[in-house]
Amino acid sequence: MASAPAQADFKTRLQNLIPKLVLAPSLAVIFLFVYGFIIFTGYLSFTDSRILPSFNLVGFENYSKLFRLSHWTTSITNLAIFASLYIGISTLIGLSLATFLDQKIRGEGLLRPIYLYPMALSFIVTGTAWKWLLDPGIGLEHTMHLWGWTSFHFDWIKNSDYAIYTVVIAAVWQSSGFVMAMFLAGLRGIDNEILKAAQMDGAGNWQMYRRIILPQLRPAFLSAFVILSHLAVKSYDLVIALTGGGPGRATELPATFMYSYTFTRNQMGIGASSAVIMLMTIAAIMVPYLYAELREKK
Amino acid sequence: MKLIKQLKLSAAALALSATAAAAADVEVLHWWTSGGEAAALNVLKNDLEGQGIGWMDMPVAGGGGEAAMTVLRARVTSGNAPTAVQMLGFDITDWAKEGALANLNDAAAANGWDAVVPEALQKFSKYEGNWVAAPVNVHSVNWVWANKKVFDDNNIAVPTTWEEFEAAMATLKAAGVTPIAQGGQPWQEATLFDSVVMATGGPDFYQKALIDLDPEALGSDTMKQAFDRLGEIRANVDDNFSGRDWNLATAMVINGEAAMQIMGDWAKGEFVAAGKVPDEDFLCFRFPGTQDQVMFNADQFAMFDQGGVVSPEQAALATAIMSPTFQSAFNVVKGSVPARTDVPDTDFDACGKKGIADLAASSSSGNLFGSLAQGYGAPASIKNAYYDVVTAFFNGSFDSQTATEELVTAIEIAQ
Numbered sequence: 001m002a003s004a005p006a007q008a009d010f011k012t013r014l015q016n017l018i019p020k021l022v023l024a025p026s027l028a029v030i031f032l033f034v035y036g037f038i039i040f041t042g043y044l045s046f047t048d049s050r051i052l053p054s055f056n057l058v059g060f061e062n063y064s065k066l067f068r069l070s071h072w073t074t075s076i077t078n079l080a081i082f083a084s085l086y087i088g089i090s091t092l093i094g095l096s097l098a099t100f101l102d103q104k105i106r107g108e109g110l111l112r113p114i115y116l117y118p119m120a121l122s123f124i125v126t127g128t129a130w131k132w133l134l135d136p137g138i139g140l141e142h143t144m145h146l147w148g149w150t151s152f153h154f155d156w157i158k159n160s161d162y163a164i165y166t167v168v169i170a171a172v173w174q175s176s177g178f179v180m181a182m183f184l185a186g187l188r189g190i191d192n193e194i195l196k197a198a199q200m201d202g203a204g205n206w207q208m209y210r211r212i213i214l215p216q217l218r219p220a221f222l223s224a225f226v227i228l229s230h231l232a233v234k235s236y237d238l239v240i241a242l243t244g245g246g247p248g249r250a251t252e253l254p255a256t257f258m259y260s261y262t263f264t265r266n267q268m269g270i271g272a273s274s275a276v277i278m279l280m281t282i283a284a285i286m287v288p289y290l291y292a293e294l295r296e297k298k
Numbered sequence: 299m300k301l302i303k304q305l306k307l308s309a310a311a312l313a314l315s316a317t318a319a320a321a322a323d324v325e326v327l328h329w330w331t332s333g334g335e336a337a338a339l340n341v342l343k344n345d346l347e348g349q350g351i352g353w354m355d356m357p358v359a360g361g362g363g364e365a366a367m368t369v370l371r372a373r374v375t376s377g378n379a380p381t382a383v384q385m386l387g388f389d390i391t392d393w394a395k396e397g398a399l400a401n402l403n404d405a406a407a408a409n410g411w412d413a414v415v416p417e418a419l420q421k422f423s424k425y426e427g428n429w430v431a432a433p434v435n436v437h438s439v440n441w442v443w444a445n446k447k448v449f450d451d452n453n454i455a456v457p458t459t460w461e462e463f464e465a466a467m468a469t470l471k472a473a474g475v476t477p478i479a480q481g482g483q484p485w486q487e488a489t490l491f492d493s494v495v496m497a498t499g500g501p502d503f504y505q506k507a508l509i510d511l512d513p514e515a516l517g518s519d520t521m522k523q524a525f526d527r528l529g530e531i532r533a534n535v536d537d538n539f540s541g542r543d544w545n546l547a548t549a550m551v552i553n554g555e556a557a558m559q560i561m562g563d564w565a566k567g568e569f570v571a572a573g574k575v576p577d578e579d580f581l582c583f584r585f586p587g588t589q590d591q592v593m594f595n596a597d598q599f600a601m602f603d604q605g606g607v608v609s610p611e612q613a614a615l616a617t618a619i620m621s622p623t624f625q626s627a628f629n630v631v632k633g634s635v636p637a638r639t640d641v642p643d644t645d646f647d648a649c650g651k652k653g654i655a656d657l658a659a660s661s662s663s664g665n666l667f668g669s670l671a672q673g674y675g676a677p678a679s680i681k682n683a684y685y686d687v688v689t690a691f692f693n694g695s696f697d698s699q700t701a702t703e704e705l706v707t708a709i710e711i712a713q
Contacts, residue, residue: 050679051392052375065711070704071686137538158540160693247482247540248693249686263371264364265682266392267712 038279041272049268062273071249072274075257078164082253083232085168086175091224093172094179095217099209101180102187112184115177123174127241130170131157160250163243167235167251170242175231179224186220187213222293226286233282254278323352324611326599327373328384329366331359338631345618351611356380363389374398379602382615385431387422387673388681390600394425400601400608402429405616414638416661418668419596431598432619433637435629436657439562439595439669440493440588443548443569444581448475448557456583460497460527463586467534470557478531479547479556482540484689486547488671488681490560491528491688497587498524501665504591508670511680511713517706525691525698531560532692540693551580560585562595562672566649567633575647582649584656592660595672596637683712 048058066072097115101108118126133139134157144152156162190213198208236255243251254274262271324346330339343353358366367389373379379398393399406412406429415423415433423431444456452473457463470477480486496504499520507515515521536556539547548568550556559565569580576582584591599619601612618624625636630645635653639661643654660666668674673681687708691701 052371052396068707068711070690070708131541135538155537158538160690160695244483244541246484246689246693248484248689248695250690250693250695260682263368264678265712266678 041275044268045272045276047269049272051266051268053268058269062269063277066270066273066277069270071252072254072257074249075252075254075274078251079233079253081164082168082171082235083229085165086171086232087225087228089168089172090176090179090228091221093176094224095183097176097180098183098187101184112181116181117177118174119178121174123171123235123238124241126170126174127238130166130173131242134166134169157243158247160247163247163251167239167242171232171235171238174238175228179228182220182224182227183217186217190216218293222289225289229285230282233278322350322611323354324381324615325354325356326382326384326615327356327358327366327370327380329358329360329363330384331357335632338628341624341627341631342615342618345621345624346615349614349618351614374602379604381604381609381612382599382601385598385600386595387668387675388677389673390422390431390598391425392677393600394430398603399425399430400603400612402432402601402608402613402616404608405429405432405613405620409617409620411620411638414640416637416639416657416666418661418666419594419637422596422668422674423598431600432616433596433598434619434625435632435634436592436594436596436637437562437564437634437672438592438653438657439489439672440496440560440585440591440593441563441565442558442560442581442583442585443551443565444558444583445551445554445556446577446579446581448554449581452557454557456581457586458589459586464530466557467531471534475554476536476550476556477534477558479550479559480531480535480539481542481544481547481561482693483543484685485671486544486561487692488685488688489562489669490531491524491692492593492669492671492675493560493585493588494528494531495521495524496591496593496667497585498527501591501667504667508684509668509675511676511709513706513710516709517702521705522698522702525701528688528692529698562669563633563635563649563653565633570633570647576649582652590660590663591665591667592656593667593669594657595669595674597634598637679712680709683708 044053045062046057046059047054048056048061101111101115105111134154136142136155136158141152141154144150144154157166194212195208198212203211234255235253236259239245239251239253239256245252245256254277258271258274258278260271261267261274265271328339330336343355346353358369360366363384363386366384370380370383374393385393390399411423411429411432412420416436419433419436423429423433448470449456452469452475454466454469455462457466467477480490492508495508499507499515503515503520506512507518507521544561544565545568547556547559548561548565549572551559552569552572552574563582566576566582569576574580599616601608601616604612620638622636622638622641625638625641626645629636629641630650633650635646635650635657639654639658641654643651646654657666670676670681670684675681676684684705687696687701687705690696690704691698696704
């Protein structure tokens with residue numbers, strides 16, 4: 001009978017071991033391909049790499065060059081404009097749409113997928129479609145002129161100063177439906193009893209939203225912010241399809257800057273340093289935010 | 299089928315000699331995917347297949363070859379370089395510096411390349427005195443393509459000086475025709491600026507500023523004047539140019555919506571494809587002020603080193619590329635001119651004949667210059683820094699003074 005406990009012991013040990021064994025390969029892969037390459041990129045940013053990686057250290061030269069480039073300054077400014085407007089407007093529109101849809105209206109089943117649908121498209125498709133819509137020669141302006149409104153003027157996409165806002169328009173169109181879905185799920189999760197109790201206590205509609213519903217949507221705000229901000233920072237395909245970084249270099253973002261310096265301009269060192277700066281930027285925003293949010297839960 | 303053929307070939311190779319392990323195929327990475335280009339490349343493919351060498355096509359679409367260069371980098375890094383790769387200018391030098399390219403001296407000596415390839419071009423086909431690439435063609439960028447009917451209707455003669463060019467633009471604008479059709483991509487704006495710099499400062503200035511990258515010349519008043527002239531040309535372009543492809547701009551000239559396009563000789567292919575005849579329907583002339591100069595770029599095929607030796611297939615491919623019959627047949631289709639100066643011009647049209655004569659003349663008089671915008675002036679990093687400044691100016695972000703200053707800084711950082 002001595003073997004039975006040993007067997008059970010082996011079984012439990014195996015049971016404990018299997019999840020770890022199954023997870024180990026993917027963990028190793030993630031460590032290598034995500035964190036390993038982050039370290040590698042960080043290392044490259046201190047080397048004189050050009051066409052291929054080189055291991056000749058040059059200190060902070062790439063960073064000092066990077067911040068002297070007017071092209072990089074443009075990219076950073078564009079990201080600030082784009083990210084703040086994109087996140088702000090998407091959240092606002094998403095929240096309003098969700099609130100309106102939550103009024104137990106008829107046809108919600110039809111409206112919801114209509115708003116959500118743009119998310120099913122890739123940014124390349126969105127970019128191309130909006131490129132045509134916004135092009136003064138064939139799109140909106142042209143159509144208005146054909147309809148007789150000849151003073152209509154909308155050529156932002158061709159204007160260096162306004163082109164970045166057209167990127168915002170296309171990106172907001174793409175994402176607000178998705179934000180709406182997230183908020184809608186949040187709204188549905190709110191206990192009806194609390195709302196009824198509030199109504200009984202004589203709370204108005206506005207008060208109910210401000211004091212009960214919005215605070216309870218906090219997790220939804222967090223997910224929306226996290227998802228939208230990483231979409232904003234890694235925006236590449238939308239800009240490429242919509243404006244190609246133009247007119248001139250007016251809509252370049254750090255992601256397009258990084259790609260072109262690393263892979264087509266043979267300046268891998270500067271490209272790597274811009275990638276590191278991007279990572280630092282995201283970390284600087286996300287880490288305190290996540291820290292604050294997650295700590296409060298406990 | 300390809301696999302079977304490959305198997306057969308390698309079986310044959312094994313039977314012939316146990317040591318010759320290389321498969322008798324050439325894998326060619328290129329970005330000639332448009333109809334005319336693919337047809338032109340077929341000439342080469344058939345030639346090689348006649349010699350029993352299989353052709354493994356590896357096209358990576360994207361004009362200018364940026365995507366192809368990215369693929370190449372991945373292939374080389376993983377130790378699986380293609381046999382031959384289409385390349386431009388300084389990319390060849392950059393790869394040669396990495397020691398990745400095969401030495402073609404034997405093929406070059408056997409076929410006398412040194413005597414027939416223009417010297418300015420040899421600088422790029424050779425690295426440290428050794429042939430590393432076989433040039434297929436020579437394109438030149440300082441061309442103006444004009445709609446003859448529009449010119450005749452407005453009584454405009456071919457302008458030969460900047461002042462005449464200015465007057466022609468003014469006349470056309472007054473007549474309600476868009477004087478200049480321009481595509482709105484950085485490389486197109488920079489290609490135009492190449493010609494403007496050459497016309498404004500002359501060949502010595504061009505050499506000093508855009509090839510030797512002398513900061514003084516780059517920041518000089520002459521450069522500022524060149525930017526001013528570029529601004530004048532910009533004022534004669536329609537407002538909807540940004541993002542436009544070069545061939546759409548060519549179409550505007552073909553349809554008579556615009557009078558002229560300043561573009562390399564690949565634009566001729568569009569006119570020919572539309573059934574237009576040189577000197578009857580359209581005119582080709584050098585950008586005013588650059589009549590004696592040819593600013594070139596050239597497509598070349600570089601062979602990648604396959605273990606320290608040039609395989610017989612690579613030598614055969616290089617020899618086939620440089621043969622006068624292929625150079626003629628290919629370039630008639632492509633719109634460019636042969637990379638060797640001894641190819642007869644009988645099969646070429648009027649513009650092609652003029653291009654061949656100009657190339658020979660400019661090569662012997664020392665007026666043949668690489669185009670910076672096309673990667674024949676300086677390495678990719680500098681070329682792109684140049685694009686940044688020119689396109690920002692052309693799209694109105696800088697005035698000419700700022701642009702001149704920015705050009706000095708941008709090129710200094712890129713070096």
